[in-house]
Amino acid sequence: MALPAPAPPSALHDIAGHRLGTPAAIRLIRDKEDLRAALGEAARDDRPFAAMGERATYWHNLSLEGAIVADLSAYDRVLVVDASAGVATVESGITLRALDAALRAHGSHLTMHPDGYGDTLLGSAIANGVTAGIGMMNRDFLDQIVGFEVMLADGRTLQVGASRLRGGRPGAVARGLPDLRSVFFGAEGALGVVTEVDVALLPALFEARIECLTDDDAIDEVVALANTWRRRGVVDTLRWVWTGHGALSVHLSSPVDEAELGARVERVCATLPGWARPEITVFGDDFRRGVSPGYDAKWPGPAGHTWRGGEVPPFFGLDAVVPYGRVGAAYAWARALRVEAVHRRVACYFGPDGVNLGVHCVSESDAARERARSVLEAEVPTLAALDAVPYRPGLTWRDELASRADPATLSTLRAVARVLDPDGRMNPGVGLFASPSATTKEPTHEP
Numbered sequence: 001m002a003l004p005a006p007a008p009p010s011a012l013h014d015i016a017g018h019r020l021g022t023p024a025a026i027r028l029i030r031d032k033e034d035l036r037a038a039l040g041e042a043a044r045d046d047r048p049f050a051a052m053g054e055r056a057t058y059w060h061n062l063s064l065e066g067a068i069v070a071d072l073s074a075y076d077r078v079l080v081v082d083a084s085a086g087v088a089t090v091e092s093g094i095t096l097r098a099l100d101a102a103l104r105a106h107g108s109h110l111t112m113h114p115d116g117y118g119d120t121l122l123g124s125a126i127a128n129g130v131t132a133g134i135g136m137m138n139r140d141f142l143d144q145i146v147g148f149e150v151m152l153a154d155g156r157t158l159q160v161g162a163s164r165l166r167g168g169r170p171g172a173v174a175r176g177l178p179d180l181r182s183v184f185f186g187a188e189g190a191l192g193v194v195t196e197v198d199v200a201l202l203p204a205l206f207e208a209r210i211e212c213l214t215d216d217d218a219i220d221e222v223v224a225l226a227n228t229w230r231r232r233g234v235v236d237t238l239r240w241v242w243t244g245h246g247a248l249s250v251h252l253s254s255p256v257d258e259a260e261l262g263a264r265v266e267r268v269c270a271t272l273p274g275w276a277r278p279e280i281t282v283f284g285d286d287f288r289r290g291v292s293p294g295y296d297a298k299w300p301g302p303a304g305h306t307w308r309g310g311e312v313p314p315f316f317g318l319d320a321v322v323p324y325g326r327v328g329a330a331y332a333w334a335r336a337l338r339v340e341a342v343h344r345r346v347a348c349y350f351g352p353d354g355v356n357l358g359v360h361c362v363s364e365s366d367a368a369r370e371r372a373r374s375v376l377e378a379e380v381p382t383l384a385a386l387d388a389v390p391y392r393p394g395l396t397w398r399d400e401l402a403s404r405a406d407p408a409t410l411s412t413l414r415a416v417a418r419v420l421d422p423d424g425r426m427n428p429g430v431g432l433f434a435s436p437s438a439t440t441k442e443p444t445h446e447p
């Protein structure tokens with residue numbers, strides 16, 4: 001009996017409801033040969049190609065119309081954990097939650113990760129260039145991603161990271177040579193597909209969290225606190241969220257022991273304003289080994305749940321990186337926005353260099369989310385005018401970014417793209433590697 005033909009792919013949306021197009025085919029990738037075959041199919045049929053994670057990016061950075069799409073969610077094995085070299089090598093489709101758990105089983109952990117669902121794939125986190133979230137006051141995401149391999153549109157592989165470049169043991173030496181890690185960091189799938197990733201085994205720490213409710217308008221006090229702690233190594237995360245009331249959350253860690261962690265907690269609590277009633281959670285040994293029953297609670301999204309295996313919750317947000325001196329103005333802008341019928345939060349993630357400020361909207365109603373999205377997207381120039389650095393490119397920010405960037409730098413980036421992807425096949429029209437377009441927000445297939 002003949003097997004029924006697979007259903008043709010239907011139109012896809014991202015988490016924010018952007019129309020991504022109808023792919024020609026979606027190929028489930030289980031190994032590099034599957035990926036090479038999918039790239040070959042795109043070249044043979046002269047089609048665009050896109051690597052796809054969970055479509056949870058809300059700034060519109062997938063271009064799937066007529067494309068061969070590589071679904072990387074099953075390309076997720078831990079390949080090697082080499083304690084002597086201090087590195088684990090994993091496949092790029094592993095989720096951040098699974099990666100963190102795998103690292104914790106070896107006394108390590110993921111030091112910095114987005115403050116969203118743990119269902120983000122590692123390759124997507126690299127392609128998106130994670131810059132904000134948990135741990136950002138203390139670490140950069142790329143610090144721990146010491147090398148990786150990229151498969152180019154023609155199926156060749158490229159090694160990035162100083163050790164891979166020297167032909168040495170992956171990750172054993174992370175620095176000392178020019179390497180191309182940063183070029184792929186934030187490239188939004190436009191240059192190649194990240195395949196195997198070397199993750200440094202940084203020791204799991206003794207961790208605690210301090211949380212307290214704040215006054216609605218405590219932003220100035222919170223910024224003052226952030227300025228006090230604005231040095232790497234003092235606090236790991238400082239996040240302030242307003243959802244109708246303010247809430248401050250501080251993650252702390254100690255590389256030494258619980259007693260030293262306790263002293264840090266006390267010191268931070270002593271600097272909190274008098275009205276603060278801090279609740280303190282100290283994570284124990286089971287957490288460090290990744291087996292705590294409460295462990296998954298580290299990874300919920302803004303509605304308090306995860307989605308792996310279930311429906312992706314409708315979510316939209318607009319973020320920018322704001323200098324410390326302009327956080328008050330940006331916060332006032334965010335509070336004054338008129339977005340109705342959505343659950344809205346304004347979130348500030350404080351880092352050593354600046355503050356990631358985001359307006360995040362969740363709604364079960366597609367219509368309400370669409371309205372909120374059009375209100376927020378129309379605000380991109382206003383937010384950019386507050387001395388903010390636009391967030392990731394995608395299509396939401398691309399024109400704003402392209403209008404500010406130095407033309408020589410942009411043309412150099414585009415020359416790099418022509419070397420790596422001469423036919424302009426990879427996720428075309430998205431990100432800074434595509435030509436700017438003042439007239440259209442939809443992806444185009446320009447080379």
Ligand SMILES: Cc1cc2nc3c(=O)[nH]c(=O)nc-3n(C[C@H](O)[C@H](O)[C@H](O)COP(=O)(O)OP(=O)(O)OC[C@H]3O[C@@H](n4cnc5c(N)ncnc54)[C@H](O)[C@@H]3O)c2cc1C
Binds near residue numbers: 052054062117194301
């Ligand atoms: C509630 C919420 C909170 C968030 N908080 C933060 C935060 O604090 N900090 C932060 O930095 N981000 C944050 N994000 C953004 C989050 O990091 C991204 O949405 C997430 O990385 C998307 O993962 P995904 O697997 O769904 O990728 P997708 O949306 O499917 O893909 C994202 C991009 O990655 C490319 N891609 C995927 N895999 C590969 C690969 N192997 N090689 C090359 N390109 C690839 C795709 O082509 C696409 O351009 C948040 C998101 C949500 C929803």
